[in-house]
Amino acid sequence: MSAQREKDQKPSAGFLNSVLAVARKDLAAELRSPELLLAMLVFALLAIFIFNFALDLEPALRSRVTSGVLWTTFAFSGTLGLNRSMAVEKENGCLDGLLLAPVDRAAIYFGKAISNLLFLLLLEVVVIPVYSLLYGINLFNPGLLLVVLLGSVGYIAVGTLLSGMAVQARTRDVLLPILQFPIILPMLIASIKASDGFLTGVGLEDAVPWIILLIIYDVIFLAIALMVFDYVVEE
Amino acid sequence: MISVRKLVKRFGLKMILRGLDFEVQPGEFVALLGPNGAGKTTFLRILASLSRPSMGSVTIAGFSLPKEAAAVRVRLGVVSHQPLLYGNLTAEENLNFYGRMYAVQGLEERITQVLEMVGLSVRRRDLVRTFSRGMQQRLAIGRAVLHDPQVMLFDEPYTGLDQDASNMLDGVLSTVASQGRTVVMTSHDLARTEALATRFDILSRGVIAASASRSQMGKGDLMDFYKASLV
């Protein structure tokens, strides 16, 4: 037996290489037929139009609700993307294919999280200028972009883990937002308030505690997700 | 090559495998037969390192599961009744992705070689979702042999294939098996199994109920043997 073990030491893909392979595969598929991005984008634009009429966004009101409207839109269209991204892995049994590969489970989580994050950021990069254009509000504020990045990281850290659970449940598509929203609530509150701070120009003082909260949130949930992802995919 | 001792698998309270013993020598092609619900797929998923044993030991190529799963996975090729392929990627891209996950050396040449073997060279740049079921299954085999595994597991590879596609699959399977690999296959198709396998094991009620090698059997005897061992 030991002789058999020693011969042919097979190379194994490094952690980083497998993370990148998983993320690249998602991006390549999306580039070929952008089902997921298109669905998120159209949904987000529809949501903004609905908000416009639901809230009757007069100029005076706009500046106060902008960050709320934006983050609600991101959160809801984000679940569409997360659901789709995991459904792809379940469709032809691909999740088994990933688990059969001799790579760390954490690499699979990271790979999926990176592609999910890129999709969400791409959505935000389109939605924010469109919103600026429609309402004449300048959203190109480095502070706001930092908040968007930090908030999105926390959102995806939790969402990627939870979508792995939701996809294996009977009620998969409806389950994800229900699982996710109670958990991302502190992240949403912090993102909305921090964005508010930058948009209303009240300044850094108000935004700083929220940004700290966001950073704490991101670190905690990335760490937990890495620790428990194994239990989500094991049988 | 594969050694399983007193394997028990429970799903909650339900006991699927009940102290199963199983031994495969290098180069053997073992057909695992049995009625639905006997635990064939569960057993194969445990061998594939996808499912953890509740009790007992599983050793593949000298590495024990689930402890040394990574070492086992490198040496293992799995074909299931699902293709494990991404529909929105081309045949080439699918193989390229899995090749990276397995750190295959000289990936470009290997992909060409594998596509040649499964007869899909002309379709290498087509999306997998445009493939017929039979072509997907052949590509799935290509995916499974990409990293040149010593041990291969086939779980109901003929599911959903018509006569022609099954015949083509037969050709690919025997090519794969003839390259000195150890194979375990589950199937309902006794006729095709009889032509391919060198040994026949019957899985019933969570244990191996009977085992016979091809040399012990005349042509057409498999049906009788199968029926007799299930009583």
Next chain:
Amino acid sequence: MESKPISLMILDIVSILLLAVSTYLALVFAPLEAAMGAVQRVFYFHVATAWVGMLGFIAAGITGIVYLATKDLKWDIIEVAAVEISLVFFLITIVLGSIWARPVWNTWWTWDPRLTTAAIIELYYLAYFMLRQGIEEPGRRANFGAVYALLGAPTIPLTFMAIRLFRTIHPVVVGSESAEAQGGFNMTADMRTAFFFALFAFTVIFIDLLWNRIRLGNLQQKLEQLKLNILE
């Protein structure tokens, strides 16, 4: 069918007695609060039920971790028991809080950080049960339940912090400023007796309910096992 253990029966009776005494202390023994009047008496049970809710929440998080480490399904049974009890008691907390808030703050609901957090925990628990319900295989169901229970542990304190921070920066004008400002009061010695006794009584009641619920879970499991045996 095994009969109920004697010690559990004794604990049942003790729980009922403690509840009776605690009710007497809260409704009769404790003096009438000057500013708020009789409705203030809700406070004793309001805090005590919230305390039990918190106990259940913490117990669920811990048993979730222990389950993931040991993979012993008995921890899963305890986790579900703790969540169910916590769900019910937080609901009572919220209802009692509303009853208190109506005359004191002139509103059924205030977005007070504690009350809001309790309501969010309720929603989180409902999500927990929906997740479990969607999974057939018991091992996987237990895994997912434990992971989700574990995620709640940092979420709820963070949510509380976020809501509190939210309020300090933007105080609401309608309703209450904060619980301390308008609903606060100083406890007399007798009030304190009633308060701490209620906490003690409800802790015992929590243990009693948890024990009963775990026993029920074990019996359910046994029933499943017997059914399986018959089928084979």
